[in-house]
Amino acid sequence: xxxxxxxxxxxxxxxxxxxxxxxxxxxxxxxxxxxxxxxxxxxxxxxxxxxxxxxxxxxxxxxxxxxxxxxxxxxxxxxxxxxxxxxxxxxxxxxxxxxxxxxxxxxxxxxxxxxxxxxxxxxxxxxxxxxxxxxxxxxxxxxxxxxxxxxxxxxxxxxxxxxxxxxxxxxxxxxxxxxxxxxxxxxxxxxxxxxxxxxxxxxxxxxxxxxxxxxxxxxxxxxxxxxxxxxxxxxxxxxxxxxxxxxxxxxxxxxxxxxxxxxxxxxxxxxxxxxxxxxxxxxxxxxxxxxxxxxxxxxxxxxxxxxxxxxxxxxxxxxxxxxxxxxxxxxxxxxxxxxxxxxxxxxxxxxxxxxxxxxxxxxxxxxxxxxxxxxxxxxxxxxxxxxxxxxxxxxxxxxxxxxxxxxxxxxxxxxxxxxxxxxxxxxxxxxxxxxxxxxxxx
Amino acid sequence: xxxxxxxxxxxxxxxxxxxxxxxxxxxxxxxxxxxxxxxxxxxxxxxxxxxxxxxxxxxxxxxxxxxxxxxxxxxxxxxxxxxxxxxxxxxxxxxxxxxxxxxxxxxxxxxxxxxxxxxxxxxxxxxxxxxxxxxxxxxxxxxxxxxxxxxxxxxxxxxxxxxxxxxxxxxxxxxxxxxxxxxxxxxxxxxxxxxxxxxxxxxxxxxxxxxxxxxxxxxxxxxxxxxxxxxxxxxxxxxxxxxxxxxxxxxxx
Numbered sequence: 001x002x003x004x005x006x007x008x009x010x011x012x013x014x015x016x017x018x019x020x021x022x023x024x025x026x027x028x029x030x031x032x033x034x035x036x037x038x039x040x041x042x043x044x045x046x047x048x049x050x051x052x053x054x055x056x057x058x059x060x061x062x063x064x065x066x067x068x069x070x071x072x073x074x075x076x077x078x079x080x081x082x083x084x085x086x087x088x089x090x091x092x093x094x095x096x097x098x099x100x101x102x103x104x105x106x107x108x109x110x111x112x113x114x115x116x117x118x119x120x121x122x123x124x125x126x127x128x129x130x131x132x133x134x135x136x137x138x139x140x141x142x143x144x145x146x147x148x149x150x151x152x153x154x155x156x157x158x159x160x161x162x163x164x165x166x167x168x169x170x171x172x173x174x175x176x177x178x179x180x181x182x183x184x185x186x187x188x189x190x191x192x193x194x195x196x197x198x199x200x201x202x203x204x205x206x207x208x209x210x211x212x213x214x215x216x217x218x219x220x221x222x223x224x225x226x227x228x229x230x231x232x233x234x235x236x237x238x239x240x241x242x243x244x245x246x247x248x249x250x251x252x253x254x255x256x257x258x259x260x261x262x263x264x265x266x267x268x269x270x271x272x273x274x275x276x277x278x279x280x281x282x283x284x285x286x287x288x289x290x291x292x293x294x295x296x297x298x299x300x301x302x303x304x305x306x307x308x309x310x311x312x313x314x315x316x317x318x319x320x321x322x323x324x325x326x327x328x329x330x331x332x333x334x335x336x337x338x339x340x341x342x343x344x345x346x347x348x349x350x351x352x353x354x355x356x357x358x359x360x361x362x363x364x365x366x367x368x369x370x371x372x373x374x375x376x377x378x379x380x381x382x383x384x385x386x387x388x389x390x391x392x393x394x395x396x397x398x399x400x401x402x403x404x405x406x407x408x409x410x411x412x413x414x415x416x417x418x419x420x421x422x423x424x425x426x427x428x429x430x431x432x433x434x435x436x437x438x439x440x441x442x
Numbered sequence: 443x444x445x446x447x448x449x450x451x452x453x454x455x456x457x458x459x460x461x462x463x464x465x466x467x468x469x470x471x472x473x474x475x476x477x478x479x480x481x482x483x484x485x486x487x488x489x490x491x492x493x494x495x496x497x498x499x500x501x502x503x504x505x506x507x508x509x510x511x512x513x514x515x516x517x518x519x520x521x522x523x524x525x526x527x528x529x530x531x532x533x534x535x536x537x538x539x540x541x542x543x544x545x546x547x548x549x550x551x552x553x554x555x556x557x558x559x560x561x562x563x564x565x566x567x568x569x570x571x572x573x574x575x576x577x578x579x580x581x582x583x584x585x586x587x588x589x590x591x592x593x594x595x596x597x598x599x600x601x602x603x604x605x606x607x608x609x610x611x612x613x614x615x616x617x618x619x620x621x622x623x624x625x626x627x628x629x630x631x632x633x634x635x636x637x638x639x640x641x642x643x644x645x646x647x648x649x650x651x652x653x654x655x656x657x658x659x660x661x662x663x664x665x666x667x668x669x670x671x672x673x674x675x676x677x678x679x680x681x682x683x684x685x686x687x688x689x690x691x692x693x694x695x
Contacts, residue, residue, distance in 0.1 A: 385495060390532040391542075393492045394602060395520035395550035404537050404545065411536020411585075 023052055025071035031160050034125035035133040043137050043156035050148045059147055062328040062360045063299040067241045067267040068151055073213040075184040076239055084178060085235050087429050088205050091422070093174040094118075100181055100211060101188030102161045107180070115169035116202065121162035121191060132164050135193055139219040139247035143273040147303060152245040152271075155217040159191035162217075167200040167226070179208035179234075186211035192218045196226035198251070203419065206232040213241040220246065222254035224278070229418060232270075233261040233426065239295060242268045250274070250281035252308070259417050260287040261426055262298055263433055269299040269328075276339075279308040286316040286416035288426075290406075290433070291325030294356075299328035300348075306339040306372075315346040318413040320406050321357035332364040335372050344374040351409045352382055353402075403434040443641040444468040444491075444610050449502035451483075451490050451666075460486045462666035463502070468610070471638040475652055476645045477677060478663035479685045484645045485529060487663075488614045492526040493519050506610055520546075521553035525608035527599040529615040534586035539598070542586045543568060547605055571604040575631050593624030600631035611635070612643045617651035629654030649681035664689055 033040040053065040067073075096118065097107035103120035111118040124132045137156040143149060163177060177192065188211035196202060200223070210216065220228055234242065242265060248256050260270055272285045289298050304313045319327035329348035350359030361378040383405055391401035407430060414430075417423040444467070451461035461483050468474045476484050490497050491504055493516035504511045509522055534542065548558040559567070572582060575597045587595050596616055603611055613632070617625055632642065632655050644655055652660070652674065660676040661668045664685070669692040670676065680688065 384532075387532045387534055389492075389494050389516060390528065390534075391546075392516035393494075393520055393526050393528075394542075394546035394606065395517050395553065396546050397517050397549060397553075398515070400545065400549065401517075404534070404542070408534050408536040408585075414536075 022069060022071065023048065026052065026069055027154065027158055028071075030158055035127065035130050036121075036125040036136040039133070039137040040157045042141065043153045046141065046144060047150055047153040047157060050144070050150045050153065052150055053148075059301065059330065062330070062362070063269055063297065064267075067213075068215070068243050068269075073185060073187045073241060076212040078181055078184050082209075084180070085207050085233070087207050087233050087425060088174075088176055091174060091176075091205070091425070093176045093205060095176050095178050096120075096163050097178045097180060098161065098188075098190060100183045100186040101190050101214075103163070104180070113175070114172040115167065115200070116171045116175070117166045117168070118175065119164045121159065121164050121193070124164040131166070131195070132193060135195060135219070135221065136191070137219075139221060139249055139275070140217060140245070142249070142275065143245075143247045143303075149245060149271060149273070151215060151243050152217055152247070155189055155191055155215050155245070159189045159217070162191040162193065165192070165194045165202070167194070167196045167202045169197075169200055171200075171202045174203035174205050176205040176207065179206075179210045179214075181209045181211050184212065186213075188214045188216075190214075190216050192216075194218065194220040194228065196220070196222045196228060196254075198224040199226060201227040203229040203422075204231070206230075207234065209235045210240065210242060214243070216242075216244040218244075218246045220248040220256070222248065222250050222256060224251040225253045226251060227255045228257070230256070230258040231261075231417060231422060231426070232259070233429070234265070239264075239266040240268065241266055244270045246272045246285075248272070248274050248283070250276050250278060250283060252278040253280045254278070255281070256283045256285075257416060257418055258285045259413070259426075260300075261430070262287065262289040264290065264292060264296055265298065266295050267297050269301060271301045272303070274302075274304045274313070275307075276305060276311040276313065277307040280310050281308055282312045284314040284316070284416050286314070286413045287318070288410045288413040288430070289317075289319045289327065290430075291319065291327065291357075292322045294324035296321075296325035297328070298326070299330070301328075301330040303332045303334070304344070305334045305336065306342040306344065307336040308339060310341040310343075311339060312343045313345070314416070315348070316413050316416055317348045318410050319350045319359060320353065320409065321350055321359060322353040324356040326357070327359045329359075329361045329378070330364075331362075331376070332366065333374055333376070335367040335369050335374065337368040339369045340371040342369065342372040342374065344372070346376040347412070348378045349409070350380045351406065352380060400435075403431065406434060407431060443470045444504075444506055444643065446487075446491075446504045447502055449487075449490070449504060450500045451486060451497050452500055454496050454498050459500075460497070460666055461490070464663075464666070464668055466661065466668060468641045468643055470609070470641050472658040473636065473642040473644060473655060474659045474661060475657040475677060476643065476661045476663050476668075477647065477680055482663045483666040484663050485614055488526055488612045488643075488645055491519075491612060492516060492524060517549065518553070520606070520608070521550045523609035525603050525606055525611045527596075527603060527611070527613045527616050529618060531587050531590075531595040531599055533588045535588050537586050539582050539584055539586050540568065543602065543605055546602065550606060568605060572601055574634065575601050575604070576627060577601055592619035593621065593627070596620055596624065596628050597631070600628055604631065604635060609639060610641050610643070612645070614645045615647065616644070617646055617648060625651060626654060649677045652677045662688055664692070
């Protein structure tokens, strides 16, 4: 697509001779890439060929791309007293801290850990001959077909920092990427690259406040039998504009479990692009989301491609919406010719706590093999009055009963977290949020 | 204890009168049974007393120890001592039975101005009560009623009753779907709770349950009214002759 066409759509009134194109304005000054320079140049070329998304694009019909394409972002006040979210604070983990999207060595733990090597992207790319040169942007590039994901290419081109992790064995403890912010107008672009060797295992936690706007990419390459558990929980109550992409490629018998928790925020889209090319791979992506208010728009977009034999994939997404919040789910299972015995499952459900909120779901199955099991379902409903009455008849006040029923609704998504301790922490946090902000649900 | 006077109730969504003047008095320490054919208004009576949405009281009163039940929210009725054992206990996936029980017990204690039970006190109490009902630890850990058999669900209702210690217990067809052994277990649970301070209203289709929970008074309900009241022998009469004779007798009178 030529840039001029993008320009016509993107700047209908302020365009004109000599005006810089919106893509250049959006990109600003690109960082020096070191070992990733070539990959960044490729990404920029991809991005220029694709152009930025327009609201008419098939995959942007339900979510306005403008907050992501705007050249600047509105500042969001930083509360210095807020501190880090307590979610994983009592988990024995290795913390990698990013402040306004840049690695904060002083605040981070010692990056030495058995079974794993960790470097900030800014350092890895400065090392001549580092493997990142061949890996950076590769899964993102592969994930651009058949559906273009321009903001991921933008991220690859423009990322200021990130973390580069090579897991060679079983990581001795979970690794946490903790985002902090100080600049009210921080426009964060982070790119993380994970490489898991055969049989390697890692639990990756993500939490904190990314910035006024965040564009995060994770590329995860799982070799034979590797296992990656990923839990992302971005901070509640913060009017963030956030776009995340998880690109994963699974080797034979590899396992990926990714769970995201999202509470409030403003304009959010979370994409997962999973390539199950090898046999016997397992991928589960799940999400629980609570949104209160007209400003909340949350979109989960998932694309899982089965090409290997006996692949198993699950998508489980639950959204609780109130006071005009919007939830979007676009989930696709593509089964390529020959991917026999694929077992694909997809469920997206919304609990609407009033009539002002809405849920838009687009489940898609595209199957080119004849011996597969694929199912999908999507429901939109209100609180079950019978269950509510049951709880109240036992003396549970209405507000508290609604909290219990919201937790009940989200339980299937939380069940996708393997680690019982982490699952309970997420459940407890959810309950805290619901109890301390009863207005959010009741 | 429970006083219902000339209660008229219609459905909220359609112009259909279900209760057409129910009058009933259950004194403390007594067990009353309501029997009657399908559609006579037995379950509606229990729902209206417990405060379920969807019904409109057009006339009459219902009080518990002098308190106007009909003016209270369902949770306030529970805190005032009313308990309804459901005909179809509701499954609540993702909420542990223990969490549910503890939330309910402490919510009621709080509403009555009593101190909440600590985790330890609660655990001790629930283990003791569960044991008597043959409810094992595994069942307590599972989500509320999820995957429970019919008998387990009803035992779980009685466990809730035992934990909440209500003064007025309404059992809505608690015998439905139970085999003989399960019914005896449930009946034993109920009998263990009988006391001079507590009253029961047992709604049932069949005499069977009343062999195990001996009622003081049996009421026959038909077309939204109590048409006949008597002793336990009335239940036997129903068992032997069905409702037709009684209804014909009432119609003739």
